[in-house]
Amino acid sequence: MVAFLIVGLQLDPRKVPSPLIGKQIPQFNLLELSANETFITNKDLPSTPYLLNVWASWCGACLEEHRLLKQISELGSLKIVGLNYKDDYSEATKWLLRYGDPYIQKIFDPEARLGLNLGVYGVPETFLIDESGTIVYKHIGPLTFETYSLLLQQLESKKL
Numbered sequence: 001m002v003a004f005l006i007v008g009l010q011l012d013p014r015k016v017p018s019p020l021i022g023k024q025i026p027q028f029n030l031l032e033l034s035a036n037e038t039f040i041t042n043k044d045l046p047s048t049p050y051l052l053n054v055w056a057s058w059c060g061a062c063l064e065e066h067r068l069l070k071q072i073s074e075l076g077s078l079k080i081v082g083l084n085y086k087d088d089y090s091e092a093t094k095w096l097l098r099y100g101d102p103y104i105q106k107i108f109d110p111e112a113r114l115g116l117n118l119g120v121y122g123v124p125e126t127f128l129i130d131e132s133g134t135i136v137y138k139h140i141g142p143l144t145f146e147t148y149s150l151l152l153q154q155l156e157s158k159k160l
Helices: 002-009 060-075 089-099 113-118 145-159
Strands: 029-031 039-041 050-055 079-085 105-109 125-129 135-140
Touching (some): 050 060, 060 079, 060 145, 089 105, 105 113, 125 145, 135 145
Parallel strands (some): 079 105
Antiparallel strands (some): 029 039, 125 135
């Protein structure tokens, strides 16, 4: 039992495998976090590879990764869809106005319905989604340049 404890303490909690890898994004119909208050569904998501970034205005680590998300968005290498998780609508919109908006779409999920179906543990989390809407990779915690490079490698290895 001590051996299991020692091994368990050495595991990286950010490398929790997701049972959704290789599966489609769960079906949803949620409000878009935008001025026109429209709804967004799976059919509205990009048909090219993209990142689904789970974030919240109350999340300090989300702010930590935000500059990188803006750089990724500016480079145009991958589109980013934001999933605003367990947040207040007005606080989330103020946060984006203050720090910038790297997202092409923003899904508002105040009750964590989609988050729960995705197996979100907390924020931030980022999923790599391929052109068919299949989850290719899940990263728990703030993205860094190194983890973003790993995501791109995952995408490239899928194409081979």
